[in-house]
Amino acid sequence: MDNPQQPTAEPVHADRAYRSLSGIAAGVLLLALTGWIGGDALVRGEGLTPWVAFAGLLVLVPLIVAFTLRPAVFANDDRLRVRNPFRTIVLPWQTVADVRAGYSSEVLTEDGATYQLWAVPVSLRQRKTAARRQSRAAAGRDSDRTRPGGALAGGGAPHVAPGDRTIAELRELSEQAGHRPTAGGERRVRWAYEIAGPVVVGSVALLVLLAVG
Template sequence: MDSTNPTSHYSMPTRLMAGAWVVVALLLLLDVLVRGEGREAWIAGSVLAASVAIVYLVWLRPRVVVTERGLRVINPLRETFVPWTAVLWVDVTDVLRVHTRQTIVRSWPLRETKRAKVRDNMRRDAGFLDADDDEDPARMRPVDLAARQLRQDAERYKTRPLSGPIKDVDVAGPAALGAQDAPQTMVPVEVIVVLAATVVVVVGAVLLS
């Protein structure tokens, strides 16, 4: 894997729908700016801007990124960095989960949408069904295939671990700063800025209207 172009896992259908809404919202916002007037225009514009910010945080930003030092599990409001040495297992119940000695890190975007499959996963997790690690990858569900790939990545990177504290966060992410052998979770500055800007836009529109 190229350290400058890490592998990312995310839900493509969700991203496509979110991207479509962003385009529609921007077109509507442009229409409001051109033709809208008065209080209704200010409120409509702020609501559209807020919807774009929410869609970005909830559906476009979240993903799981494979780096040389570990996994970036990016969820809507928080990001967790899991060093490879801390990864014990990766599986799927309702969402993809990264198991460590300290905790289980759940991924927001990588989820199982088929209810019957979720029930089977829950029963398997409780020990009522045998594991299906030998399942043909060609017949695996997308999130199960991602979990399988992440398990393989963990095995590969554990054979040649990189030592020392993580200082370069351009690829590993802000939560990786200073990480040793345990997961670290934080609220990124990006999330705080987007939320704060959204609040300012909405409150400003209400006050100005």
């Protein structure tokens, strides 16, 4: 007797990853500078200087990593995962009410919570540049229409700032996943203790060393 046919599982799509390249570049430079200065103090310092340098590195290095290298947004057909400096938030799409970009990028949940998307910075300068390009492109299309044999309709992709383009992609994923059964569930929030722990330890050690010194 044949076994009953099992339902076919839906394909699992890889996450789309969004990160700030400028933030990563700044983080690498800051880490190099901090390591050079701190390493020199560790090797050549006298008295309490190496210990102060070590405690300072315990504070600075995790903070630099947290605000530059760590932020990222991962999205697939079912959920959004937001990795911010001190928290990681997992949001099934059915819990998301909106994804928007004003002066910062944010995701709003159905129960009223708001989380910033640190990995998707909003640049007003890039918005103004995109708006100017869009205006010039529109003016060019209007000019073509007035010429004999000119195009009846303009083509080409609209000029949009990178941050706004990312927000539009995330909003589209949210709308497409609205009725998917696999896009449901509860939101999950995890604190980044691997970042906060060294910062707290380094801060306490730095205060003690400065008080003793």
